[in-house]
Amino acid sequence: MCGIIGYVGSADANTPDAIDILLDGLSELEYRGYDSAGVALANAELDVYKSEGELEELVSSLSVSELREPGVGIGHTRWSTHGPPTDTNAHPHTDDSGRVAVVHNGIIENYQTLRDELTAEGVTFESETDTEVVPYLISLYLESAENADGVRSDGGSIVYERAFRRAIDRIEGSYAIAAVFEGDETIYATRKESPLVLGIEENGDGRAGDADGQSTGAEGGYYLASDVPAFIEHTDRVVYLEDEEFVRLNGEGYEVSDEDGTTIEKTVKTVDFDAEDTGKSGYDHHMLKEVHEQPSALRQCLRGRVDELAGTVTLEELDTFVEQEFAAPIEFVACGTSYHAALYGASLLQQRGIHATATIASEYTTDRVPVDDDTLVVGITQSGETADTLRALREANRAGGTTLAVTNTVGSSAARACDHALYIRAGPEIGVAATKTFASQQLTLLVLSAAVSSQISHDEIQSLRRVPDQVRTILETTSAREVAEELVGSDAFFFIGRGLHYPVALEGALKFKEITYEHAEGFAAGELKHGPLALVTENTPVFAVVTGDGQTARKTISNIKEVEARDAPVVVVTDGASDVERYADYVLGIPETNERCAAVLANVQLQLIAYWVANTMGRSIDKPRNLAKSVTVE
Incomplete structure (x- = not known):
């Protein structure tokens, strides 16, 4: 490191x-x-x-x-x-x-x-x-x-x-x-x-x-x-x-x-x-610059891969590889932020009827997660040099599995060690806390899930194409700074979400603790009542991601009511479709889209919350204590 x-x-x-x-x-x-x-x-x-x-x-x-x-x-x-x-x-x-x-x-x-x-x-x-x-x-x-x-x-x-x-x-x-x-x-x-x-x-x-x-x-x-x-x-x-x-x-x-x-x-x-x-290009921190680079990074991620007129997605790097039938499991291995992307990717594939799981790379062995000739093991690592992920991929190779690196770095160890490489195209990221690389991982995995399943509708392609502009809208209209300044000094910060928003809640909490040094935890929303609710007080803000107006949104609203009854401040990240605002103390809006793309948009608001709390507290944002960008030791 x-x-x-x-x-x-x-x-x-x-x-x-x-x-x-x-x-x-x-x-x-x-x-x-x-x-x-x-x-x-x-x-x-x-x-x-x-x-x-x-x-x-x-x-x-x-x-x-x-x-x-x-x-x-x-x-x-x-x-x-x-x-x-x-x-x-x-x-x-x-x-x-x-x-x-x-x-x-x-x-x-x-x-x-x-x-x-x-x-x-x-x-x-x-x-x-x-x-x-x-x-x-x-x-x-x-x-x-x-x-x-x-x-x-x-x-x-x-x-x-x-x-x-x-x-x-x-x-x-x-x-x-x-x-x-x-x-x-x-x-x-x-x-x-x-x-x-x-x-x-x-x-x-x-x-x-x-x-x-x-x-x-x-x-x-x-x-x-x-x-x-x-x-x-x-x-x-x-x-x-x-x-x-x-x-x-x-x-x-x-x-x-x-x-x-x-x-x-x-x-x-x-x-x-x-x-x-x-460079910083006039921003106070690399992290803030990189958050604002996300619209262009996401456009670069989609370039040449999504054809709205033809109604298709194409991954030229993988050629005919993605056209095969994936009857065997797809195993994701990753660490930290990339593990949250892996959880998101596994959920996307599960929605499309493909058996997929995500394992923390340091916990991965082929004894614990069996691999055979039909298994695809996907290692997600922004640097392509993450030691735990590289070890897991090499072990999968030795066991006979097919390996795919999802990385930001051309020529990296992961790209060279794997059978295939898929690049997220986020460009250089200097801030230790991953921002544009996580969003680019999300979007790349969304395209990958559509490609390997051959399942994508015209509406979803349109939604994909709109994501970069919608991220820009969030950056131009967000009230994250004002919300952050109101909540500085709280005892702890909880982040909750269901389905595809659960990995976003985990990433929101990780980003928060990385650069603020404050206690933050992410939970599947339904797990609050199975223990964490004991920690909720009037000085424990709860950030909830709620989009759409379906069953998932309604259940998450029930969880919001649970913390509201304990006088906890509630911050909702929402597209407004479920009328969840009536139960919230603060609202961070995102443009309306489908659930898969909404997870990318919601993450941006949580990045900004972490940044502005850390900035208000005078933290070392680009160089958080005890951390490094590329984790090359196990």
């Missing part, structure tokens, strides 16, 4: 200073962790600077102007797993001689065994992290290889690469690791079940050069990062590393190889967003 950045200037170019590249890259990666940050500059000497706290703490401690020189460097922003956020636990970590510096994202599962082994060799560890064993392992193997044959003709030490590979060979777990050495202007890196991507800036603008193969040292620079936003300002040309691939990059270029050292030809791809996509 940590963020890694690396940079090497081309030997043939007038390259920018490494410290500026590293600090700018880390600022774009803080959504992955912001407990501490650090950089290592590997020029004639190896200089390491790191600090507890957010990136600004590191920057304020540096004399950046004195560090400005072309060269090589790596940086890291941390989300703590082993040891609290302190200066000592911050990355990069070095050996005691300061010859090697390492940054790491992931979990080293056998670190205690390695730590005990190294302690017996005389090593004294300073930090509580699992990462610190890596530079000491590298140092151990360096000492045993000092007299090995020397330097590559294209730059970079054979000794250093061998020591790095031997150390990695000892590690068990998930990781993306990058290392630099004193006196060697080269970065050595590898990955396993944790993201790592190269950026290639050639001819000075990042947009030129050949489309395939290894670098030949064109002008520009070479970047290494956990995610593309770290270097998108400089180049849109990328190489995605696969598990157990190694990369060596220096001023002469880069080389990717397998675990045996055999060179691998990699395809250079072009990403389809630019630096402006990751």
Whole structure:
């Protein structure tokens, strides 16, 4: 869940200073962790600077102007797993001689065994992290290889690469690791079940050069990062590393190889967003910007997939795959917000007569949820790097099931690990709390459910097409800010819904607790009277999602009356069809539509409630405490 950045200037170019590249890259990666940050500059000497706290703490401690020189460097922003956020636990970590510096994202599962082994060799560890064993392992193997044959003709030490590979060979777990050495202007890196991507800036603008193969040292620079936003300002040309691939990059270029050292030809791809996509565009927070980007994100999600004139939905990515009969269960696996999307997707399929279930990915095993050759396992992960979801998908693959990744990230681990990939097309999302990606997941699953069942009416297609404009209407007319300001200071906040609105209630509560730090819970509306009602008081607002005027709406109104009788403030999110407003203290309206699309619209109002309560309370909205955007550890 940590963020890694690396940079090497081309030997043939007038390259920018490494410290500026590293600090700018880390600022774009803080959504992955912001407990501490650090950089290592590997020029004639190896200089390491790191600090507890957010990136600004590191920057304020540096004399950046004195560090400005072309060269090589790596940086890291941390989300703590082993040891609290302190200066000592911050990355990069070095050996005691300061010859090697390492940054790491992931979990080293056998670190205690390695730590005990190294302690017996005389090593004294300073930090509580699992990462610190890596530079000491590298140092151990360096000492045993000092007299090995020397330097590559294209730059970079054979000794250093061998020591790095031997150390990695000892590690068990998930990781993306990058290392630099004193006196060697080269970065050595590898990955396993944790993201790592190269950026290639050639001819000075990042947009030129050949489309395939290894670098030949064109002008520009070479970047290494956990995610593309770290270097998108400089180049849109990328190489995605696969598990157990190694990369060596220096001023002469880069080389990717397998675990045996055999060179691998990699395809250079072009990403389809630019630096402006990751900025705030005048909004106070990334989250608010991304909430307001939902109309355009949803239009992009539907583009080319919904044909109103023909009355059809088409998913070109899946081709004939969606045309088969799904007699066997469809199993959704996901975590957090994506799990709420999975619940929504499973309910959509159930409505269309297809057996579907949703399981939290960390609880998923093929022993518990049997998989055979006819089973479709759908992993939902906005980043495509969620560790629990990736493990579940890989287990399903081994059991013989067909796997489908529903993700926002082209080239992500999930997209590459699965038999099929379906992209939600939400664009970059920087705020830790998912907003436009959840709405895009909802709409993508709505299209998927129609496609696999071949069941969609002309009215439903029209409703789908209207969703982006209806979201815009909500954003322009909402009274969420006023309602939020009235309710700040309440003891707890409950969210209820039935049917397709139950996952929306869960997501509303999750979004609320993520950024306000207040107690919030989501319930199936009918479950209130089976225990949670004991917690309801006059200081416990209840948010209820009620649309349409059918049996589901009437039953939810009965639940609203239950909390009304306990003097709890009631906030309803409604299209007004059921006359539920008469039982509410506050009303958040949505345009009238069908139940499936209404779940997308209702979610927007609950996002805004969470945002405005958090904003009124002065919370850190884009970087909520203890959380990170991409959860790459189990």
